[in-house]
Amino acid sequence: MANKYSKKNIEKIQQSPSPRILLNVGTHGTERVGLKVAEYFKNLKPLCGTFVINLANEKAINVGKRFISDDLNRVFPGKEDGNFEEKLAYKMKPFIDVFDIVVDIHSTETGVNSSLIITGFTPKMKPILKAISPRRVIYMKATKSNALISSAKLGIGFEYGKDKSKKTYQDTVLGVARLLEYYKMVEPSRRKQNKKTIEFYEVDASVEKPEGFKVVPGIKNFTLIKKGSTVGHNAKTKEKILAKKSFYPILFGKNSYKTIFGFSSKMKKI
Ligand SMILES: [Zn+2]
Structure with a gap:
C-alpha cells in the first residue's frame, strides 16, 4: 500500500466510475x-x-498515538517539507481531491454523540445529510478549518461517540451504509427510513476565554445559553463573562481549548 498516494493510483481512481x-x-x-x-x-x-x-x-495507528508530530486533522493541505503529518497531508491532498465524497471516521470522548461535522454546506449536501440521518450536524462555518474534510469536494466527518462504545461502531456503520444506499451502491435495505428531523448547528464564532477564566458549571453543549447569562468566571477576581447574545454552545467543557471556551452556534431543524 506504499503507493496509494502515487500519481498512478490517483489517475486510476480518477478514471473509475462516479460516484x-x-x-x-x-x-x-x-x-x-x-x-x-x-x-x-x-x-x-x-x-x-x-x-x-x-x-x-x-504510523500513528501502529504506535497507538493520536499523531506523531502534529494533529493530522489540523494541518491540511499540508507542507512538502513539513513535519511528519504536514508531509502526510501534502501527499494525501491530491488523493482526496479525486473523490466526490470523503467520509472521515472519528470517535470522541467529549460527550458529543451522533454528530456529523461538515466544513462546507452546499445544496447537494442536504439530501445526503438527510439520508445519513444523524441526530445532529455541526457546520463549522466561521472557523478557519485545516481539517481533512475541508480539503475534500464534499467532506463529512463522523463523530458518533466514545471510541470503545459498541453503539458508536454500530451507528457509524449504519450511517455509512445509508450513504451508500443513497447512491444506490448497495441494495436498498428493508430498514425503516429514519424521517426524524436533524438539529443543524451553524457555528458562527469562537467564544474567547481570557486567562484565569473557567466555564461555569451547568453549561451543556447543544443547550441554549440565553443573552446575559454567565458563561465563564474567574475564581480569584470573581469576575464574570456574560453572553453577549443567545447561542448554542459547541465543544464547551472538558477537552477545552486554551484561549477559547468553545464555539457559539445558531440552531435550526432540517
Ligand atoms: Zn478524531
Whole structure:
C-alpha cells in the first residue's frame, strides 16, 4: 500500500466510475472505531461507482498515538517539507481531491454523540445529510478549518461517540451504509427510513476565554445559553463573562481549548 498516494493510483481512481466515495479512517491513531468500520466494509463490491477505504495515519495507528508530530486533522493541505503529518497531508491532498465524497471516521470522548461535522454546506449536501440521518450536524462555518474534510469536494466527518462504545461502531456503520444506499451502491435495505428531523448547528464564532477564566458549571453543549447569562468566571477576581447574545454552545467543557471556551452556534431543524 506504499503507493496509494502515487500519481498512478490517483489517475486510476480518477478514471473509475462516479460516484467515487472514500471511506477514510485512522486520521487520529488512537481512534480505533474507524478501523472496525473499515473492517466491516472491506469486502464491499459496490453496485455502481467507486468505493475506496484508506488508513490515514498508519504510523500513528501502529504506535497507538493520536499523531506523531502534529494533529493530522489540523494541518491540511499540508507542507512538502513539513513535519511528519504536514508531509502526510501534502501527499494525501491530491488523493482526496479525486473523490466526490470523503467520509472521515472519528470517535470522541467529549460527550458529543451522533454528530456529523461538515466544513462546507452546499445544496447537494442536504439530501445526503438527510439520508445519513444523524441526530445532529455541526457546520463549522466561521472557523478557519485545516481539517481533512475541508480539503475534500464534499467532506463529512463522523463523530458518533466514545471510541470503545459498541453503539458508536454500530451507528457509524449504519450511517455509512445509508450513504451508500443513497447512491444506490448497495441494495436498498428493508430498514425503516429514519424521517426524524436533524438539529443543524451553524457555528458562527469562537467564544474567547481570557486567562484565569473557567466555564461555569451547568453549561451543556447543544443547550441554549440565553443573552446575559454567565458563561465563564474567574475564581480569584470573581469576575464574570456574560453572553453577549443567545447561542448554542459547541465543544464547551472538558477537552477545552486554551484561549477559547468553545464555539457559539445558531440552531435550526432540517
Ligand atoms: Zn478524531
